[in-house]
Amino acid sequence: xxxxxxxxxxxxxxxxxxxxxxxxxxxxxxxxxxxxxxxxxxxxxxxxxxxxxxxxxxxxxxxxxxxxxxxxxxxxxxxxxxxxxxxxxxxxxxxxxxxxxxxxxxxxxxxxxxxxxxxxxxxxxxxxxxxxxxxxxxxxxxxxxxxxxxxxxxxxxxxxxxxxxxxxxxxxxxxxxxxxxxxxxxxxxxxxxxxxxxxxxxxxxxxxxxxxxxxxxxxxxxxxxxxxxxxxxxxxxxxxxxxxxxxxxxxxxxxxxxxxxxxxxxxxxxxxxxxxxxxxxxxxxxxxxxxxxxxxxxxxxxxxxxxx
Ligand code: CP
Ligand code: NVA
Numbered sequence: 001x002x003x004x005x006x007x008x009x010x011x012x013x014x015x016x017x018x019x020x021x022x023x024x025x026x027x028x029x030x031x032x033x034x035x036x037x038x039x040x041x042x043x044x045x046x047x048x049x050x051x052x053x054x055x056x057x058x059x060x061x062x063x064x065x066x067x068x069x070x071x072x073x074x075x076x077x078x079x080x081x082x083x084x085x086x087x088x089x090x091x092x093x094x095x096x097x098x099x100x101x102x103x104x105x106x107x108x109x110x111x112x113x114x115x116x117x118x119x120x121x122x123x124x125x126x127x128x129x130x131x132x133x134x135x136x137x138x139x140x141x142x143x144x145x146x147x148x149x150x151x152x153x154x155x156x157x158x159x160x161x162x163x164x165x166x167x168x169x170x171x172x173x174x175x176x177x178x179x180x181x182x183x184x185x186x187x188x189x190x191x192x193x194x195x196x197x198x199x200x201x202x203x204x205x206x207x208x209x210x211x212x213x214x215x216x217x218x219x220x221x222x223x224x225x226x227x228x229x230x231x232x233x234x235x236x237x238x239x240x241x242x243x244x245x246x247x248x249x250x251x252x253x254x255x256x257x258x259x260x261x262x263x264x265x266x267x268x269x270x271x272x273x274x275x276x277x278x279x280x281x282x283x284x285x286x287x288x289x290x291x292x293x294x295x296x297x298x299x300x301x302x303x304x305x306x307x308x
Contacts, residue, residue, distance in 0.1 A: 005123045006244055006304045009113050010132040010138070011171040012197070012217070018303065019175060023142050026292070026299035033295075035069070040070025041302050045101040047071055049127065050092075052078040052107045053230045057266060058127045058135065061293035062104050072115055074100060078107075093119035101305055103137075108231050111145035123304040130164060130231060136265045137168040141176065143289045144221065152177035154204075157219035157249050157256065159183045160273055161210045161239075162190030165225045165265055170194055174201025181207045183215035185242050212246055216255040223263040224248050224273045249275040253283055261285045 007013050007058035014022070032038040047066045049059060059075060066073035078084060083092055092117050094218050102123040105116050126134055128298040144151055156173070158166050162184045170190060173180035174197075182190060189208060198206055209215055216222055228236040228241045253260060262274070262284045270276040279286060 004123060006115075007117045007123050008125045008134050008300060009110075009135045009173060010119055010126060010305065011168060011289060012272050013134075014174045014175070017201070018142065019138070019172075022296065022299045022303050023073055023139060023145055026138070026142050026295040027145070029298050030295040032293075037069070042066070042101075042305060042308055043272060044278050045069075045071040045072055045305065046099065048096055048100045048103040049075040050078055050081075050083075050096075050103060050105045050231065051076070052083075052105075052112075053128065055106055055127070057290055058072070058104070058106060059294055061183065061290075061297055062127070065298040066301065069289075069301060070303075071101070092120035093124075097121040113263060121233050123302070125300070128164065128230075129193070130229070131167055132171075133164045133168050134295055135293065135300070136165065137172050139289055139292035140169075140223070140263055140265070141172060142296050143261075143263060143285055143293045146288070146292075147285065148220065148259075153179065154221060155181070155219045155257075156221040156305075157181050157183065157212075157215040157221065158223055159215060159252065160224040160243065161188050161227055161229070163225060165223075165231050166190045167194045167265065169223070169267035170206055171196035171201070172199040173204040173206050175203060176204035180276040181209065181215040181219070183212040183246070184248060185211050186210055188239075188242060191290075193256060197262050212248075212252055213255050219256040221261055221263060222248055222253060222302060223258050225265055226267070226269060226292070227273055243273070247271075247275060248278050250281075251279050253278055263289050267289055 061071040104125045105125040106125040110129040113126045113129050156178050227239045264286050
C-alpha cells in the first residue's frame with residue numbers, strides 16, 4: 001500500500017503512454033494466459049469489488065482476473081454491507097485501505113468515486129459511474145488494437161445516448177487520437193464539460209451531430225449502448241420515443257467503411273439500440289470485446305499496483 005495511490009477514476013488518470021503500455025501488456029497476458037510464463041504478479045494481495053449497481057461482466061472479469069494474478073478478490077454488494085445501513089463512504093475507504101490493496105467501485109454519481117478515492121490510501125478503480133466507464137474503454141481500445149493494429153486516426157461513430165460510455169470514448173479520442181463522431185438525439189448530448197476536457201487533450205477530433213447516418217459515414221467502428229442506463233429505468237419509455245431512428249441496423253452499418261466493426265459494452269437490447277442482425281452478424285466483435293475486459297483489467301491492476 002502507498003500513501004499516494006494511483007487511481008482510475010476516469011481515463012484522465014492515465015497518460016496516453018500508460019494507456020498504450022497497459023494495452024500492450026494486456027495483449028501479452030492474453031497470449032500467456034494459462035502458461036507458466038504468465039506468473040502471479042499480484043501474489044499475496046487482495047482486491048475488493050464494491051457494487052452499488054448490477055453487474056455481470058465487470059464482476060466476473062475482475063474476480064477471475066484478480067484470481068489469475070494470484071490475488072484474492074473480495075466482492076461486496078453494497079446494500080448487504082454496513083454502507084446500506086448508513087456507514088459513511090469515507091469510513092469504508094479507510095477500512096478497505098487497511099485490508100486490501102485496491103478497490104473496484106461501481107456506483108451512481110461520479111462524486112462517490114471521487115469521495116472513495118479521496119479517503120483511500122489504495123488505488124480506486126471506477127467500475128462504472130453515471131459519468132464514466134473507463135475499464136470498458138480499455139477493453140474497447142484493446143479490441144481496436146487487435147483488429148486494426150494502430151489506434152491513431154481510426155474513425156469511430158457513437159450512435160445513441162451521450163452517457164458514461166460516450167464520455168469515456170470522448171476522453172479516449174483526445175488521448176489516443178481517434179476521429180470520434182457522436183450522433184445523439186436532441187436533449188441527450190454528452191456533457192459539455194466532458195467535451196471541453198476531451199478536446200483540450202489535443203489529439204484526434206470530436207464532432208457532434210443528431211444524424212446517425214452522418215456519424216457512420218466511412219467509420220471504422222460503429223458503437224452504441226443502451227438507451228436507458230442503470231438508474232434511468234423510469235425514463236425508459238420516454239427514451240424509447242426520443243431514440244427512434246437511432247437503432248444500429250444493417251443500413252447504418254452499410255454507411256461505415258467496408259472493414260467496419262460493431263462494438264457494444266453489453267448488456268444489449270436487440271430491436272432497440274441495435275438490431276439482432278448487426279450484433280449477431282459478421283461485423284460484430286462484442287464477444288471479443290467482452291473477453292478483453294479480463295485482459296485489460298489484469299494489466300491495469302498490475303500497472304496500478306506496481307512499485308515506485
Ligand atoms: N459492460 C459492463 O460493464 O457490463 P456489466 O454491467 O455486466 O458489468
Ligand atoms: N451505460 C450503461 C452501461 C452498462 C455497462 C449503464 O450505465 O447502465
